[in-house]
Amino acid sequence: MLVTVVLRYSGIALQFVILLVLARHLDTDDYGRYMLVLSAVLPTYSLLGLGVSETFVRDAPKVVHRGDLRPAAPLVGATVSVAVGNAVVIAVLGGLLVWLMPSGVTVTVVAFMVAFFIANGLMFNGAQLLLGCGFQGMGAFFFYPAVNVSLALSAIPYVIFVSHPTFGGVAVATSVASLLVAALPLAMVLRRARPRWPTFDTIRRMIRVGIRLSTARALYGLGLWLPTFIAGVVVAPAQAGYLGTAGRLAVAVGAVTAAVRFAIRPTIVRAAEQGDRGAIKSICGRLATITLGIAGAALVASALFGRQLIEVTFGHDFAAAATLLTILLVAVAIEAFAGPVDEVLKMTGHENWVLTIFCTMLPVMLVALLVAARHGVIVMAWVQVGYTLAVFGAMIAVVRWKWGIWLHPTVSGLLTRRALAEQAG
Template identity: 25%
Template sequence: MTATVRSRFARGVRRSAPATWALGSRVAGLVASTAIAVVLARSLGTDDFGRFSVASSIAVGGSIAVAGGLNRAALRDVASLLAHGDRGAARSVIVSAFGAFGLVAPLGVLGTVLTGSVVIGWSRTVVLTAALALLLGLLLVLADVIRALGEYRVANVASGPSGGAAVALGFLVLSAWSLFRPRTADAALVLNLVAAALACVLAVTVFMARAREVTPRATTTSPSANPKHLVVAGFPFMVTQVALFLSLQVDLWIAGATLSEGDTGLYAGALRLMNVVRVPLTAAQFTLLAAIPALHALGRMEELERRVRRAGTIVTIPSVGALLVCVFFAGPMLALVLGESYRAAAPLLVTLALGQLVIVALGLSGNVLNLCGFERLMLVFSVGSLASSVVADLVAARLWGVEALAIASASTTAGSFVVLWWLAHRQLGIWTHPFLPSRRNLLPSAAISVPADAPG
């Protein structure tokens, strides 16, 4: 290998490192979360597993409210100031961001308590849920500030649903350890709290070291270095994030509020198994996050369509295989993975899998719209989609029970993605559904040549 080849290889490795860490961290978190579900489903039983699943889902949704969108607002402003070399002003924004966190976090915690009281009923579980939401919200802000400061490894490990790979792996170790295996929903929440606290300690340590290295004491200020400004700037981010999260989780909350704990546990077990099917789709999203806005900014729409549809083709093959297993072997798979008591959730898993099949078949339409300048359209769409899901799921669960809830959830979610697929074509003139599988369509695309000053 010549010196030139080695140099190009080293540059390629450095450029791909952030994407590799992002993808690896998200996949590790998903795998760990699935393993946690297996451990808890077997150790808690359907009643407590359902209660824990609802509580942890409320905590994750509450963490978004606790963060108040400050994670994205601070990431945008700090990264922009550092890109212009204004390190002092960047430090002042960071200080203001944590001041703003002190304003919005109590409201997020209060919202979590109120939501938990309605869905679960007032109890110690609600207190633990609110505490977990506070830690996960702090971790969201820390992770994105660390990312803005250029430390992508810890940022990627500590970010994502439920606290990312750091919390998921820590929780898995604690849950699997025989001396501390949880037997109740509250015990499982305590272990989740411990894992989140350890991840926060790691994030704070890295943040302090990185902040001292990258940003000196503030000698200049920025117009955005004001807690009230950051609260206002973060609000749209928070609304969008909460709406998108709830559109995927509201059915579980409705199950917890309207159905028995046993039925809720069965429904939660079927949902958790769907995480395995979502792994390829998540992987495709992370591999294209930088390419989508770059190609759109350069006006290379034909190439954008080709890359998105090719990624959809590659994703479809393992996803469809997993979905077919869910459809034809639902009962045996649930019994094997989660335990014999979950075999009764087979009809629920089949229904949810069929809905997921529609989502996979339509590709990455939502990501394309969000990354190509249609954030407001996505905000309106996500709120409308959430409202329709709440109405349909609530009516179905109250009138006909858990199986009707699964049908309503799968139908509304699949219908929403059909609308997104159509909107992507209407607004951008491209399709996002996969190509027909072939050797040509499965070969990886050539690397995108993007000018240094191009957006994205």
């Protein structure tokens, strides 16, 4: 798990450097268009495989024993077939759409969205396959820093060494590099697992189960990125740049929760199969304590020094992002309170409740954002705080109802470990 957290933060650090360089070399509108593409792709790319890889992560640990991947070969085959097949279909449809559209900036935005969606979707499915096969370290690498490594080696040199970098140039460099890197995890899985051609019933079952998990993941991401997307479409690209930058910085603070959410899924599955509610409550409580402490410290630091730090790093043009960052860190603290509560529901067969909560709250958030857009991005950021409180409060209530446990920060496990260490000493 420590490796996963380290890889998550390395990905965040790389992303920070990438955004910093792009913000200083592109004009504010082009940078805002870049954030607009991210806001459309990053919440939705998990849908490329129709959730089959989500089912794989849940089912593979049950059949893979002592590194023997042969029992999981049909599951691997189904996941690869669906992901690659959908990537081809989307590439063809996206190409036709771009060909039919009149030339202009919008065409470049759409083409970039399609290519980046396919690259991230393939990389996500490859990472999930590696995780389910027991290669947590490699899975975490391709899930977190891999795509940012490709951008650091392509988009960054482009904007630094080209005298007048443009959004179109960044789009081409990013698309080519990310697509090349996306092929690597799939190649690794094909070499190690030697997948078998799946039956139609296997694919249908995996889609039926996984599409709900994948949709829940996408809806979660939409909650994070929808304000940026609305700002870019309704307000102005530059405002989307400010809000998106603040959102990315806030995500860096919540990276521990996000990394653990990825790595902890097999542990939750095993605890649920044993009916060990205490284990679920304990691990979630300890993680919530750590993540809430980090979020609280970051919130105080942002309120006191955020403006100065952002002006020094991103430049005076991005000073408006400082207030947005402080507001969004309130949302991060709220999410940290319950730890990976959404994964508890999804990995214990209650993914429909996650979907219900998201599907209920997101339309409300959309309407609130459209109204708030008239008053500026600061009000839109507060809408996201309210949305986060409603969503995760509802999930905590459902876990209490279904499992009879309250998920909240706790120090009992941490104190017990410390006491045992002192006795051993």
